[in-house]
Amino acid sequence: MGLHRRRPGRPGGTATRRRGRWALALLACLSLLMPLTILAEAPSPPKAEAGSSSPDMDDRVRDVASELRCVVCQNLSVADSPSDLAKEMRNLIRELLQQGKSREEIKAYFVSRYGEFVLLEPPKRGFNLLVWGLPFAALLVGAGGVYLVAKRWTERGHQAAPPLDPAYAERVRRELKEREGPSGS
Amino acid sequence: MSWKKALIPLACVPLIILLAYGFRTDPKAIPSPLVEKAAPGFRIAIYDGDDLFLAGLKGKPVVLNFWASWCYPACYEEAPLLEATWRKYKEQGLMMVGVDIQDKEANAREFMGRFGFTFPNGPDPGSKISIDYGVYGVPETFFIDRQGRITYKHVGGLTAELMEEQVRAILKER
Numbered sequence: 122m123g124l125h126r127r128r129p130g131r132p133g134g135t136a137t138r139r140r141g142r143w144a145l146a147l148l149a150c151l152s153l154l155m156p157l158t159i160l161a162e163a164p165s166p167p168k169a170e171a172g173s174s175s176p177d178m179d180d181r182v183r184d185v186a187s188e189l190r191c192v193v194c195q196n197l198s199v200a201d202s203p204s205d206l207a208k209e210m211r212n213l214i215r216e217l218l219q220q221g222k223s224r225e226e227i228k229a230y231f232v233s234r235y236g237e238f239v240l241l242e243p244p245k246r247g248f249n250l251l252v253w254g255l256p257f258a259a260l261l262v263g264a265g266g267v268y269l270v271a272k273r274w275t276e277r278g279h280q281a282a283p284p285l286d287p288a289y290a291e292r293v294r295r296e297l298k299e300r301e302g303p304s305g306s
Numbered sequence: 307m308s309w310k311k312a313l314i315p316l317a318c319v320p321l322i323i324l325l326a327y328g329f330r331t332d333p334k335a336i337p338s339p340l341v342e343k344a345a346p347g348f349r350i351a352i353y354d355g356d357d358l359f360l361a362g363l364k365g366k367p368v369v370l371n372f373w374a375s376w377c378y379p380a381c382y383e384e385a386p387l388l389e390a391t392w393r394k395y396k397e398q399g400l401m402m403v404g405v406d407i408q409d410k411e412a413n414a415r416e417f418m419g420r421f422g423f424t425f426p427n428g429p430d431p432g433s434k435i436s437i438d439y440g441v442y443g444v445p446e447t448f449f450i451d452r453q454g455r456i457t458y459k460h461v462g463g464l465t466a467e468l469m470e471e472q473v474r475a476i477l478k479e480r
Contacts, residue, residue: 192442205408206442209433234346234440236339251324 182215185224189214189231190241198241338440338459345370345450346438350405350428353415358403358426360454367476368401368450372436374409375417377444380463384445385421391469392425398477403427407436407444451476 183200189210191202199207199214210231217227231239243249340346345368347360360368371388373381392402404427406414411429418427430436439448449458449472458472 206433206436209408210437212432213434213437233339234438235442236336236440238336 178215178218181218181224182211185214185218185227186211188224188228188241190239192235192239335461336442338456340440340448340456341459343456345448345454345456346435348435348438350403350426350430350435352426352428353406353411353418355426355428358428360403360450363401363403364454365452366399366401367452367473368403368448369473369476370403370405370439370448370450372405372407372430372439372441372444372446373417374407374444375413376409381417381445384463385417385423387464387466387469389421389423389425391473395473395477396425400473400477405430405435407433407441449473449476 186200186207187198189199191197191199191204191207191210193204193206194202197207199210214227217230222230228240237243237249243252245253345360349357349359352358369388369391371384373385375381388402388404392400396402402425404418404423404425406417406427407430409429414427414429433441439446443461445463447460447464448456449460451457457476460468460472
């Protein structure tokens with residue numbers, strides 16, 4: 122019962138109609154502006170290409186394409202790039218999947234053509250291991266350094282004061298006595 | 307304690323080596339895994355001509371050039387060199403094939419007419435040949451020897467010297 126229907130012949134109907142016309146005009150203006158706002162938006166991820174078979178196939182294409190670098194873009198995957206070449210690559214991935222090729226076989230095909238550069242994630246072997254291992258190695262070395270410094274600081278805090286030179290102690294005692302002597306009397 | 311002080315500069319050595327390697331490497335120069343390998347076979351429908359198969363060119367050295375009419379200025383600068391090289395060496399058995407990628411036919415024909423291309427050129431629908439050759443931009447040129455092996459790949463516009471050197475190399479090999 123939350124819906125309110127306009128009753129025909131109701132007093133004040135002209136005013137409502139006028140408001141309705143204004144709302145319609147406003148809507149028309151907004152709809153005219155819509156294409157402009159769509160144009161101004163950032164390019165959205167590419168939709169499924171023509172000839173796509175099923176949502177499942179679209180997902181599989183996207184899955185493989187998201188691991189491949191768009192070779193004509195800066196840091197974009199084949200799945201996310203709006204470029205023509207990436208679109209053709211997605212079509213090719215679809216064709217290869219339909220031929221029954223596995224994800225690894227398709228990736229291997231692209232690597233055989235473009236080199237490992239085409240993989241967004243470098244494989245964990247050889248020189249590439251540096252990329253994967255260095256941050257952890259740096260973290261370990263840093264943690265070790267912090268531990269050593271902290272250990273040194275705490276040890277320094279617990280150290281007993283060095284023994285006082287007896288001659289110096291005697292002099293301090295004497296001078297204190299001399300100072301206290303006249304004021305104390 | 308002196309060895310501990312020496313540790314600091316010593317720790318910098320691997321970092322310097324890594325930076326030296328990084329700065330000496332051109333991030334845009336991506337070596338093709340296809341060089342020294344058999345050129346992928348293809349079929350191309352030549353503009354105003356028949357289908358051309360790479361397999362049918364066996365025994366001939368081939369210059370395979372990827373271009374597009376929208377590739378300005380590099381393809382425009384390179385085009386006269388392609389035609390001149392073709393005319394100079396075709397009698398010696400050199401084959402030159404142009405693959406026009408992601409182009410409109412009318413624009414491609416206008417481009418070929420402007421530079422008076424007489425060597426076979428054809429479109430690459432679906433960029434199949436381009437992807438099979440690991441092409442990521444235009445122009446790119448592959449030099450294929452008589453055994454059908456890619457001997458050299460060049461990214462960007464060719465210079466006359468480089469073209470001459472590479473063509474002579476694939477013509478020489480028997």
